[in-house]
Amino acid sequence: MSDSQIEKRIVILGGGTAGWITASAMIHSWADKGIDITLVESPVIGTVGVGEGSTPRLKLFFDSIGVHESEWMPRCNATFKNGISFANWSTRPGFDRYFHPFSSQVDQHTKTAFYFNTYARRLGIDVHAHPDRFFLAAKLAENRQGPRPNENFPFIVEYGYHFDANLVGDFLKERAKDLGVKHIEAKIVDVEQSSDGKITGLLSDSGQTIEADFFVDCSGFQGTLIQKALGVPFRSFAENLFNDSAVVLPTEPQDHIGSQTVSTALKNGWVWEIPLTHRTGNGYVYSSSFCSSDDAEIELRTHLGLLNNDVEARHLKMKVGRVEKHWHKNCLAVGLSQGFIEPLEATALNLVCNTVSDFIETVEAEGFEAGGRDTFNERANERFETIRDYIVAHYILNSREDTDYWKQNGQNTNVSETLRQILHIWKAGKSLSQEMERLEIRSSYTAMSWYCLLAGYGFYPAIRPAPTSPSATEKFDMDEIDEFIRRCALNFQSQNDALRFE
Ligand SMILES: Cc1cc2nc3c(=O)[nH]c(=O)nc-3n(C[C@H](O)[C@H](O)[C@H](O)COP(=O)(O)OP(=O)(O)OC[C@H]3O[C@@H](n4cnc5c(N)ncnc54)[C@H](O)[C@@H]3O)c2cc1C
Numbered sequence: 001m002s003d004s005q006i007e008k009r010i011v012i013l014g015g016g017t018a019g020w021i022t023a024s025a026m027i028h029s030w031a032d033k034g035i036d037i038t039l040v041e042s043p044v045i046g047t048v049g050v051g052e053g054s055t056p057r058l059k060l061f062f063d064s065i066g067v068h069e070s071e072w073m074p075r076c077n078a079t080f081k082n083g084i085s086f087a088n089w090s091t092r093p094g095f096d097r098y099f100h101p102f103s104s105q106v107d108q109h110t111k112t113a114f115y116f117n118t119y120a121r122r123l124g125i126d127v128h129a130h131p132d133r134f135f136l137a138a139k140l141a142e143n144r145q146g147p148r149p150n151e152n153f154p155f156i157v158e159y160g161y162h163f164d165a166n167l168v169g170d171f172l173k174e175r176a177k178d179l180g181v182k183h184i185e186a187k188i189v190d191v192e193q194s195s196d197g198k199i200t201g202l203l204s205d206s207g208q209t210i211e212a213d214f215f216v217d218c219s220g221f222q223g224t225l226i227q228k229a230l231g232v233p234f235r236s237f238a239e240n241l242f243n244d245s246a247v248v249l250p251t252e253p254q255d256h257i258g259s260q261t262v263s264t265a266l267k268n269g270w271v272w273e274i275p276l277t278h279r280t281g282n283g284y285v286y287s288s289s290f291c292s293s294d295d296a297e298i299e300l301r302t303h304l305g306l307l308n309n310d311v312e313a314r315h316l317k318m319k320v321g322r323v324e325k326h327w328h329k330n331c332l333a334v335g336l337s338q339g340f341i342e343p344l345e346a347t348a349l350n351l352v353c354n355t356v357s358d359f360i361e362t363v364e365a366e367g368f369e370a371g372g373r374d375t376f377n378e379r380a381n382e383r384f385e386t387i388r389d390y391i392v393a394h395y396i397l398n399s400r401e402d403t404d405y406w407k408q409n410g411q412n413t414n415v416s417e418t419l420r421q422i423l424h425i426w427k428a429g430k431s432l433s434q435e436m437e438r439l440e441i442r443s444s445y446t447a448m449s450w451y452c453l454l455a456g457y458g459f460y461p462a463i464r465p466a467p468t469s470p471s472a473t474e475k476f477d478m479d480e481i482d483e484f485i486r487r488c489a490l491n492f493q494s495q496n497d498a499l500r501f502e
Pocket of ligand 1: 013014015016017018019040041042043044045046047048049050051052053054165186187188189218219220221224246283316317318334335336337343346347348349350
């Protein structure tokens with residue numbers, strides 16, 4: 001990229017996690033290009049203040065800006081995360097709970113057995129086909145161990161984090177300002193545009209106009225620039241995903257801190273349990289069409305044993321869907337302003353990091369104005385839709401019958417063609433990994449994640465009375481797999497020890 005291709009002044013509107021991740025990535029990539037980066041935020045409006053779980057993508061982000069875990073994790077009360085446990089989503093016997101692991105190289109040694117067993121089980125053969133015993137991450141989570149092995153362990157293990165979202169924002173703010181990002185505290189009340197619709201400046205409530213060549217909208221759900229000023233339409237996912245509300249309550253920290261998010265299905269949604277060092281975060285994500293906010297709070301309090309406790313709950317609304325274009329004219333939307341998929345797989349910061357890194361790469365390769373913008377928007381939309389499909393699959397595959405909420409979710413026919421194809425491949429007893437590749441089915445999730453989800457919910461036909469052939473009995477020795485994983489797990493510390501960063 002030549003210097004002349006770079007817009008010289010960039011203004012980011014919004015100082016939530018999305019704003020500070022964007023500012024950090026841009027200053028890291030473009031500090032030496034003479035670009036002036038300013039972030040404007042209103043302390044009066046504040047941030048959404050939730051978002052405590054990540055995928056392994058957040059580790060890549062911190063690595064890319066040169067920040068070590070020992071620097072940011074203690075400051076943000078962060079813990080390590082091996083994956084997510086889903087409890088009470090399925091009523092199929094033996095499948096009331098399963099774990100969605102972050103992957104590791106160890107999986108190469110157990111995956112074949114798992115895939116084979118799901119294949120046999122789909123033929124109705126009685127083999128062990130629940131995912132948990134096949135994955136190291138599930139064992140680490142069960143043992144409350146962190147995911148960083150001792151230095152002799154030869155395999156790479158992927159992992160995510162739990163953290164206090166406000167403290168991550170503060171940490172990144174301090175660092176980005178030290179690196180040269182300018183910071184203005186002001187409430188933006190109007191947006192100035194040129195005759196061709198481009199944004200030229202943001203007008204603050206004190207009468208100041210903040211001008212720039214390029215703007216990044218990190219203003220949260222309201223999408224002040226991309227949606228309100230530029231009028232980019234918002235495509236709701238409400239017909240696919242019913243949840244639009246959440247109620248949040250903290251509880252005491254765990255003595256032996258867990259290393260997984262637990263997602264437990266309740267009557268009209270699900271509740272997250274996220275272990276941080278100073279507290280445990282809990283939030284009930286539900287649909288307001290099926291449950292009032294008062295009832296949701298009572299159900300959450302009952303679930304947590306806090307019915308007679310006066311800790312205050314926070315209620316939030318969620319706008320689920322995406323904008324049609326994430327980059328329009330001279331404006332890029334990042335974070336909640338570009339869209340949101342409910343937090344079941346903690347994917348929002350993943351989308352933030354991918355949007356920003358893809359934007360930086362596109363601009364460096366093709367500049368700001370070129371057709372790179374269209375393909376950028378296609379990629380961003382694909383990320384949103386393929387994550388949505390994976391989340392929808394959780395609801396389609398639930399087998400609860402206790403409330404209308406679960407029944408209507410299970411019967412929901414608003415399913416994308418991609419998800420239909422994946423379910424069809426599974427039911428036809430074919431190899432998901434091979435068929436997804438052959439049919440060029442693009443997904444944000446690997447075949448392994450799909451196998452875990454489909455097998456984890458026990459989405460199998462009934463077991464046939466007797467094996468149909470000698471090879472149809474257990475081909476893989478589960479005791480050997482258990483022993484292999486047990487021995488691997490000896491290379492990992494407890495979460496509590498892993499969090500001592502001396
Ligand atoms: C219930 C819930 C649970 C979630 N859980 C997860 C999770 O587990 N994992 C995950 O990755 N994500 C999660 N998320 C999403 C996550 O919270 C967000 O993606 C993340 O916090 C980024 O938010 P943001 O920065 O886009 O918006 P916000 O945090 O809302 O920040 C918006 C910023 O814009 C500023 N602003 C807005 N308007 C103006 C104006 N007119 N003038 C000046 N400043 C303005 C505000 O002051 C603020 O600084 C969750 C979200 C919800 C609702």
